[in-house]
Amino acid sequence: MKLNILIWHIHGAYLTAITQTEHNWYLPVRPDRAEGYIGRGEGSTLPDYVREVPADRVKDLDLDLIIYQTPHNYTTDKVEILSETQQQLPGIYLEHNTPEPHPTHTLHPASGDTGVQLVHVTQYNRLMWDNGQAQAEVIEHSVAIDPTVQYTGQRAEGICAINNMQHRGRIAGYDLFETLRKRVPLTTVGMDAGAIGGLGEIHYRDLHRTVANYRFLFSPMRYSSLPLAVIEAMTIGMPIVALATTELPTVIENGIHGFVSNDPDVLADRMQYLIDHPDEALRMGANAQQLARTRFGIGRFVQDWNHLFSRLTASV
Known part of the structure; x- marks a missing residue:
């Protein structure tokens, strides 16, 4: 079943990979193109089922899942563009980065939220963050690049x-x-x-x-x-x-x-x-x-994400 998923455009390469899962993806956009609101981006190679939606129209969407990627997404963007009902939908906090300022004593922004699934991109990330009470798992990276490109090293x-x-x-x-x-x-x-x-x-x-x-x-x-x-x-x-x-x-x-x-x-x-x-x-x-x-194959990556999506939305 295809899901309706909202995600902010934070990391272009990762966005290209995760949207290889063939769902209905929505990217919020704003005229000022602020962080996370650039939509598909200039010269986009994203699949056609990745659609832009004005930020002030997100509340009108029939969504199944929200993916947060930054503290700003999780605390500010959520309140500004999601309806109260949408804020209660299954959520994932996708953590791309290692913790700062300290590699072992930094509490993750979602550490106290047992209702949000925390996903790290490496085992190292999960180990370094203090994940608190959050449910944390790892889905390792993949990339979606032109398969005809081949190293020459000339x-x-x-x-x-x-x-x-x-x-x-x-x-x-x-x-x-x-x-x-x-x-x-x-x-x-x-x-x-x-x-x-x-x-x-x-x-x-x-x-x-x-x-x-x-x-x-x-x-x-x-x-x-x-x-x-x-x-x-x-x-x-x-x-x-x-x-x-x-x-x-x-x-x-x-x-x-x-x-x-x-x-x-x-x-x-x-x-x-x-x-x-x-x-x-x-x-x-x-x-x-x-x-x-x-x-790091894209097939394994898509399978891992689809498995998580199915599990989180099974009771919705």
């Missing part, structure tokens, strides 16, 4: 795919990027990347064809959930070099899918190895792609 250079890396500072590993690109060929792509000598922002529909030409993806993220850029790169058959932090040590096996380490000297050495050995990069990229298909 460019002997690594690439990062991080938005606003310089503004996010040490959390995003900007200092490590600056240090390591002095030692090995390395660039970056994403919002405001041009300001630090990178490629700038490339639309999601074209991003992976560009990334596929580089020898490896480097993820310098010190503290985050499992970056979607890593899964996207693995999905197209690209080897990964990354810090051995957050969920990544459970994903990347050294010499099999790429390399992980917390030693910048080791990372620089492994990057140079991939640059000097393109055949090894291809081998590790193929292994990474196989892992992406099994652990």
Whole structure:
């Protein structure tokens, strides 16, 4: 049965993936395009059954389920655009991020709400947050990208795919990027990347064809959930070099899918190895792609979400 689901546009790549579940999805929009209210977005590749609805008309919708993704969604947006009846519908708080300011002593916004299902995108996230009384489970990431895109690695250079890396500072590993690109060929792509000598922002529909030409993806993220850029790169058959932090040590096996380490000297050495050995990069990229298909495949992801949707709406 197709459900009517309201979700805010917070993370474009994740929205593309979760809407592969073939339900009737509604995105609230406002003229000012405030956070969460951009609708489908410019040049959208979302399925046709993902529809925009003016925020002031959301109360008229016959909804089955609400998905919150930010504290603002959960506390403010809910009251502003949902009717009292809609606010009582089954709800999911989808948590994309690791807790701040502290990785173990931060209470989740939904921690006291036993009526909302809390979903984390990694086991690491669930472990770090204080989930309180909330029902918390994990549905691991997936990505929905053009299946015809395939890694070539023909460019002997690594690439990062991080938005606003310089503004996010040490959390995003900007200092490590600056240090390591002095030692090995390395660039970056994403919002405001041009300001630090990178490629700038490339639309999601074209991003992976560009990334596929580089020898490896480097993820310098010190503290985050499992970056979607890593899964996207693995999905197209690209080897990964990354810090051995957050969920990544459970994903990347050294010499099999790429390399992980917390030693910048080791990372620089492994990057140079991939640059000097393109055949090894291809081998590790193929292994990474196989892992992406099994652990992070869109089929598994859709099944997990549909199972949760069915369970939450069974009594509605």
